[in-house]
Amino acid sequence: QVRLVESGGGVVQAGGSLRLSCEASGSTFTDYAMGWFRQAPGKEREFVAAVNWVGGGIYYGDSVKGRFTISRNNDKNTVYLQMNSLKPEDTAVYYCAADTSQWRTSPDRSSYDYWGQGTQVTVSS
Numbered sequence: 001q002v003r004l005v006e007s008g009g010g011v012v013q014a015g016g017s018l019r020l021s022c023e024a025s026g027s028t029f030t031d032y033a034m035g036w037f038r039q040a041p042g043k044e045r046e047f048v049a050a051v052n053w054v055g056g057g058i059y060y061g062d063s064v065k066g067r068f069t070i071s072r073n074n075d076k077n078t079v080y081l082q083m084n085s086l087k088p089e090d091t092a093v094y095y096c097a098a099d100t101s102q103w104r105t106s107p108d109r110s111s112y113d114y115w116g117q118g119t120q121v122t123v124s125s
Contacts, residue, residue, distance in 0.1 A: 019083070036070060038121075086123045092121060
Protein backbone atom coordinates (compact mmCIF):
# COMPACT_ATOMS: atom_id res chain seq x y z
CA GLN A 1 0.00 0.00 0.00
CA VAL A 2 1.36 3.40 -0.98
CA ARG A 3 1.25 6.46 1.28
CA LEU A 4 0.94 9.86 -0.38
CA VAL A 5 1.83 13.19 1.20
CA GLU A 6 1.18 16.48 -0.58
CA SER A 7 3.02 19.72 0.10
CA GLY A 8 3.53 23.14 -1.44
CA GLY A 9 0.11 24.67 -1.00
CA GLY A 10 -0.39 28.20 0.26
CA VAL A 11 -1.83 31.61 -0.47
CA VAL A 12 -0.90 33.37 -3.71
CA GLN A 13 -2.20 36.36 -5.62
CA ALA A 14 -4.01 35.94 -8.91
CA GLY A 15 -1.51 35.57 -11.74
CA GLY A 16 1.06 33.96 -9.47
CA SER A 17 2.52 30.47 -9.40
CA LEU A 18 2.84 27.54 -7.01
CA ARG A 19 4.41 24.10 -7.31
CA LEU A 20 2.78 21.23 -5.48
CA SER A 21 4.65 18.05 -4.62
CA CYS A 22 3.36 14.63 -3.68
CA GLU A 23 5.83 12.18 -2.20
CA ALA A 24 5.03 8.47 -2.19
CA SER A 25 6.29 5.88 0.25
CA GLY A 26 5.62 2.33 1.30
CA SER A 27 5.46 0.85 -2.18
CA THR A 28 7.19 0.90 -5.56
CA PHE A 29 6.40 4.29 -7.08
CA THR A 30 6.73 3.07 -10.66
CA ASP A 31 3.86 0.63 -10.07
CA TYR A 32 1.47 3.56 -10.29
CA ALA A 33 0.12 6.14 -12.63
CA MET A 34 -0.44 9.37 -10.71
CA GLY A 35 -3.12 12.02 -10.78
CA TRP A 36 -4.00 15.36 -9.25
CA PHE A 37 -7.54 16.34 -8.30
CA ARG A 38 -8.98 19.33 -6.50
CA GLN A 39 -12.07 20.09 -4.47
CA ALA A 40 -13.51 23.50 -3.74
CA PRO A 41 -16.02 24.05 -0.92
CA GLY A 42 -19.45 22.81 -1.89
CA LYS A 43 -18.22 21.27 -5.14
CA GLU A 44 -17.36 17.79 -6.33
CA ARG A 45 -13.78 16.63 -6.59
CA GLU A 46 -12.49 17.67 -10.01
CA PHE A 47 -9.82 16.09 -12.19
CA VAL A 48 -6.75 18.27 -12.78
CA ALA A 49 -4.02 16.17 -14.41
CA ALA A 50 -2.57 12.67 -14.72
CA VAL A 51 0.68 11.02 -15.81
CA ASN A 52 1.61 7.39 -16.37
CA TRP A 53 4.47 5.57 -14.68
CA VAL A 54 7.08 6.56 -17.28
CA GLY A 55 6.07 10.22 -17.28
CA GLY A 56 3.98 10.06 -20.45
CA GLY A 57 0.33 9.86 -21.44
CA ILE A 58 -0.20 13.25 -19.83
CA TYR A 59 -3.80 14.38 -19.61
CA TYR A 60 -5.20 17.66 -18.27
CA GLY A 61 -8.60 18.87 -17.26
CA ASP A 62 -9.98 21.57 -19.54
CA SER A 63 -9.91 24.25 -16.87
CA VAL A 64 -6.13 23.99 -16.35
CA LYS A 65 -4.82 23.27 -19.85
CA GLY A 66 -2.01 25.63 -20.82
CA ARG A 67 -1.52 26.80 -17.22
CA PHE A 68 -0.64 23.69 -15.19
CA THR A 69 2.07 21.11 -15.81
CA ILE A 70 2.28 17.66 -14.24
CA SER A 71 5.58 15.80 -14.01
CA ARG A 72 7.16 13.05 -11.96
CA ASN A 73 10.62 12.10 -10.73
CA ASN A 74 10.73 8.36 -10.14
CA ASP A 75 14.13 8.58 -8.46
CA LYS A 76 12.54 10.83 -5.81
CA ASN A 77 9.18 9.00 -5.65
CA THR A 78 7.50 12.34 -6.26
CA VAL A 79 4.91 13.78 -8.61
CA TYR A 80 4.65 17.54 -9.14
CA LEU A 81 2.04 20.01 -10.26
CA GLN A 82 3.40 23.32 -11.50
CA MET A 83 0.59 25.87 -11.45
CA ASN A 84 1.03 29.14 -13.34
CA SER A 85 -1.31 32.05 -14.08
CA LEU A 86 -3.40 31.13 -11.07
CA LYS A 87 -6.98 32.37 -10.84
CA PRO A 88 -9.28 32.75 -7.83
CA GLU A 89 -11.33 29.85 -9.19
CA ASP A 90 -8.29 27.59 -8.73
CA THR A 91 -8.81 27.88 -4.96
CA ALA A 92 -9.34 24.37 -3.60
CA VAL A 93 -7.83 21.52 -1.67
CA TYR A 94 -5.52 19.67 -4.03
CA TYR A 95 -5.13 15.91 -3.75
CA CYS A 96 -2.74 13.51 -5.39
CA ALA A 97 -3.82 9.97 -6.14
CA ALA A 98 -2.25 6.70 -7.28
CA ASP A 99 -3.70 4.32 -9.89
CA THR A 100 -2.45 0.72 -9.92
CA SER A 101 -3.07 0.61 -13.68
CA GLN A 102 0.31 2.16 -14.32
CA TRP A 103 -0.20 2.99 -18.01
CA ARG A 104 -3.63 4.58 -17.56
CA THR A 105 -4.11 8.35 -17.20
CA SER A 106 -7.71 8.58 -16.17
CA PRO A 107 -9.85 11.62 -15.29
CA ASP A 108 -12.19 9.34 -13.33
CA ARG A 109 -11.88 9.43 -9.53
CA SER A 110 -12.90 5.79 -9.29
CA SER A 111 -9.77 4.75 -11.22
CA TYR A 112 -7.53 5.74 -8.32
CA ASP A 113 -6.83 3.41 -5.44
CA TYR A 114 -4.90 5.61 -3.01
CA TRP A 115 -5.25 9.25 -2.02
CA GLY A 116 -3.26 11.80 -0.06
CA GLN A 117 -4.70 14.06 2.61
CA GLY A 118 -4.62 17.15 0.43
CA THR A 119 -3.01 20.58 0.49
CA GLN A 120 -4.89 23.89 0.46
CA VAL A 121 -4.33 26.36 -2.37
CA THR A 122 -5.88 29.80 -2.02
CA VAL A 123 -5.70 32.35 -4.83
CA SER A 124 -6.62 35.89 -3.85
CA SER A 125 -7.97 38.42 -6.33
